[in-house]
Amino acid sequence: MSASGFPKAGVVLSLDGLQALIDALAARGYQVLGPVEHDGAIGTGHIAGIADLPAGRTDRQEAGSYRLDDRDDGALFGYAVGPGSWKRHLHRPIETLFKVRRVGDELSFEPPREPPARTALLGVRSCELAAIAIQDRVFQGGRYVNTEYAARRANIFLVAVNCGDPASTCFCSSLNTGPRARRGYDIALTELVDGRHEFLAEPGSDSGAALLAYLPNRPATEADWQAADAVAAHAAAQIHRRLPAEGLKEALQQHPEHPHWEEVAARCLACANCTNVCPTCFCTTIDDHSDLDGHGAARVRRWDSCFNGDFSYVHGGAVRTQTRSRYRQWLTHKLANWWDQFGTSGCVGCGRCIAWCPAGIDLTVEATSIVDSISAEAKAHGVA
Amino acid sequence: MARPRLAVVKFASCDGCQLSLLDCEDELLAVAGAVEIANFPEASRAMQPGPYDVTLVEGSITTEHDAARLRALRDETLILVSIGACATSGGIQALRNFADVGEMVRAVYARPDFINTLATSTPVAAHVKVDYELRGCPIDKGQLLELVSALLAGRRPGLPSHSVCVECKLAGQVCVMVAHGTPCLGPVTHAGCGSLCPGYHRGCYGCFGPAETTNTTSLAAQWQALGASQRDIHRAFRTFNAASEPFRKEADAHG
Ligand code: SF4
Ligand code: SF4
Ligand code: SF4
Ligand code: SF4
Numbered sequence: 354m355s356a357s358g359f360p361k362a363g364v365v366l367s368l369d370g371l372q373a374l375i376d377a378l379a380a381r382g383y384q385v386l387g388p389v390e391h392d393g394a395i396g397t398g399h400i401a402g403i404a405d406l407p408a409g410r411t412d413r414q415e416a417g418s419y420r421l422d423d424r425d426d427g428a429l430f431g432y433a434v435g436p437g438s439w440k441r442h443l444h445r446p447i448e449t450l451f452k453v454r455r456v457g458d459e460l461s462f463e464p465p466r467e468p469p470a471r472t473a474l475l476g477v478r479s480c481e482l483a484a485i486a487i488q489d490r491v492f493q494g495g496r497y498v499n500t501e502y503a504a505r506r507a508n509i510f511l512v513a514v515n516c517g518d519p520a521s522t523c524f525c526s527s528l529n530t531g532p533r534a535r536r537g538y539d540i541a542l543t544e545l546v547d548g549r550h551e552f553l554a555e556p557g558s559d560s561g562a563a564l565l566a567y568l569p570n571r572p573a574t575e576a577d578w579q580a581a582d583a584v585a586a587h588a589a590a591q592i593h594r595r596l597p598a599e600g601l602k603e604a605l606q607q608h609p610e611h612p613h614w615e616e617v618a619a620r621c622l623a624c625a626n627c628t629n630v631c632p633t634c635f636c637t638t639i640d641d642h643s644d645l646d647g648h649g650a651a652r653v654r655r656w657d658s659c660f661n662g663d664f665s666y667v668h669g670g671a672v673r674t675q676t677r678s679r680y681r682q683w684l685t686h687k688l689a690n691w692w693d694q695f696g697t698s699g700c701v702g703c704g705r706c707i708a709w710c711p712a713g714i715d716l717t718v719e720a721t722s723i724v725d726s727i728s729a730e731a732k733a734h735g736v737a
Numbered sequence: 738m739a740r741p742r743l744a745v746v747k748f749a750s751c752d753g754c755q756l757s758l759l760d761c762e763d764e765l766l767a768v769a770g771a772v773e774i775a776n777f778p779e780a781s782r783a784m785q786p787g788p789y790d791v792t793l794v795e796g797s798i799t800t801e802h803d804a805a806r807l808r809a810l811r812d813e814t815l816i817l818v819s820i821g822a823c824a825t826s827g828g829i830q831a832l833r834n835f836a837d838v839g840e841m842v843r844a845v846y847a848r849p850d851f852i853n854t855l856a857t858s859t860p861v862a863a864h865v866k867v868d869y870e871l872r873g874c875p876i877d878k879g880q881l882l883e884l885v886s887a888l889l890a891g892r893r894p895g896l897p898s899h900s901v902c903v904e905c906k907l908a909g910q911v912c913v914m915v916a917h918g919t920p921c922l923g924p925v926t927h928a929g930c931g932s933l934c935p936g937y938h939r940g941c942y943g944c945f946g947p948a949e950t951t952n953t954t955s956l957a958a959q960w961q962a963l964g965a966s967q968r969d970i971h972r973a974f975r976t977f978n979a980a981s982e983p984f985r986k987e988a989d990a991h992g
Contacts, residue, residue, distance in 0.1 A: 391911070392910070392911040392916070392938070393911060393916045394916045396909070417914075417959070418918075419915050419916045436911050436915075437909055441909060446908075447907060619954075619955065620952075620955045621952065622900070622925065622951075622956055623948075623950045623952065624900045624902040624903075624924035624925075625899060625900060625902060625903050625906075626902050626906060626912065629902075629903065629907075630906065641895075642895070643886050643887065643889070643890040644886060645767040645771045645882070645885065645886045645889065646767055646771065647771070647889060655907060656903075656906070658899070661897070661899040661903065661949075662949040662950055663897065663898065663949075708915065709915050710915075711902075711914045711921070711956070711959055712924075712956070712959055
């Protein structure tokens with residue numbers, strides 16, 4: 354058995370085989386979205402073929418910085434996660450929930466049903482599979498289902514890519530969400546550029562297996578599996594950031610007045626970038642719009658953030674007027690309260706909030722600093 | 738129901754914001770159908786006296802005479818909206834607040850004795866109660882239509898006060914600061930433009946003024962890390978919203 358719970362099976366695809374995969378998805382009515390280079394970063398966009406992929410490109414990510422660079426092995430997936438997560442294709446940044454028109458004395462409601470486009474996401478990283486699983490839980494795992502999300506999610510085909518070259522900002526291994534995909538995909542690819550250019554393809558679902566069987570391929574040999582293991586081992590060895598393994602939840606939940614919150618607030622811009630790039634953050638607000646003629650209106654949902662003042666607005670004013678309390682809300686929800694609410698961490702270790710914070714604030718550093726200061730204090734007081 | 742009476746009145750300004758209203762080509766007829774344009778010198782010669790249901794005020798207050806005119810206007814207006822950087826923060830002409838106006842007048846005018854002006858350029862809200870503000874230099878046409886349709890429907894207009902960054906992310910743009918190393922004022926600037934400049938690979942220069950919460954000190958430190966000089970930072974905060982408190986203080990801190 355492979356880690357996905359699916360029988361360990363794999364085939365090897367050539368570059369032509371990868372092209373055949375994209376073609377087969379298109380032939381089955383999927384629009385294929387994958388990594389594309391635009392505006393100085395590798396984001397996501399429509400893919401017609403392997404020529405659209407960022408061949409021979411990589412990224413250098415640090416706190417508050419992202420730069421593209423060349424790599425000499427021609428790899429198609431030789432980079433980590435980019436600025437936009439797949440979230441925007443499932444949980445849309447702006448979504449019209451309904452429109453309503455006044456016709457005579459009647460109101461006519463029009464739910465704007467997009468035709469349920471079958472969409473294949475190509476190049477989804479392990480941390481992002483974990484993030485999608487978290488949003489599945491949030492949006493469709495409880496009593497109240499986000500119907501727009503669920504409709505889209507039911508039409509998604511996931512082609513994962515195992516990471517070979519994590520960024521310095523990655524810390525999936527600290528949360529057991531990567532760098533190798535274990536579940537939640539239809540097909541997982543490992544790019545093998547060890548003197549050849551092939552892909553070990555593992556099925557993770559019946560439809561993934563059926564599709565692979567249809568593609569030109571050869572069975573994976575023991576040597577191919579070893580090569581894929583080596584990619585995963587190399588990737589794991591490159592990951593150095595971590596979240597504190599012990600005491601994190603208690604430290605955050607029990608120290609709302611810790612002086613470190615103020616210290617972070619001195620640097621934090623309250624700009625909300627971290628939450629908007631985060632693949633698990635799900636908060637939204639609702640805007641109502643009306644036409645000038647008074648006959649039409651629309652209700653629109655859009656991404657919101659706990660860093661925005663209006664987010665905590667209740668009658669009379671905002672509850673969290675200070676950046677200190679907004680940052681505390683974010684970190685405490687993400688890393689601690691999420692466990693109580695959903696049974697997992699809200700962080701999958703993708704590192705986006707670190708790279709895309711214009712002030713270079715690193716949650717692993719902030720969380721560690723709080724945990725360390727609390728355990729140091731406990732030691733000083735002789736508490737084990 | 739009678740159509741609400743609208744006035745559009747200008748003080749010290751370039752008229753650019755009023756032009757945004759005229760620029761609503763597709764929607765202008767709908768606006769004209771929904772409201773009675775009672776006083777809008779830029780668009781029509783018909784200038785009817787108040788009272789007005791809604792008055793859009795463009796421009797800042799730079800003379801005693803204008804201050805009195807604004808107070809009178811407030812008295813005959815139900816809902817007063819200041820539009821644009823001049824009306825909401827004093828505009829580019831508030832640079833005079835940091836200089837000697839007498840000296841400027843002598844340098845510019847042949848007959849300085851004809852000029853009767855205040856030492857400062859101040860926003861509308863410094864003189865009268867303002868009900869809503871539209872930021873920007875110039876204002877955003879979409880925001881203007883949103884405001885007018887909200888007032889007509891009696892609902893709260895959707896004019897978010899968060900950073901430009903939020904709009905940048907909603908639009909799926911790539912951060913120019915993080916990915917290109919371009920200094921950007923987006924993190925401290927009030928939303929409303931739809932993240933226009935970063936969409937063209939430019940840093941935001943803050944024309945919508947300060948967002949609801951700002952940390953200009955931290956942003957200035959990041960600008961420095963990207964190679965901006967003290968003078969660059971001073972000048973960045975000293976433009977269309979120079980007199981807004983957070984921008985004024987940050988400019989002062991850099992010379
Ligand atoms: S909190 Fe940061 S590192 Fe964790 S999942 Fe969100 S963006 Fe990624
Ligand atoms: S966090 Fe892990 S799974 Fe995600 S991009 Fe980095 S290495 Fe890959
Ligand atoms: S942590 Fe960074 S990205 Fe998040 S609100 Fe603060 S400054 Fe912005
Ligand atoms: S990005 Fe900044 S400078 Fe450009 S229009 Fe918007 S607020 Fe003004």
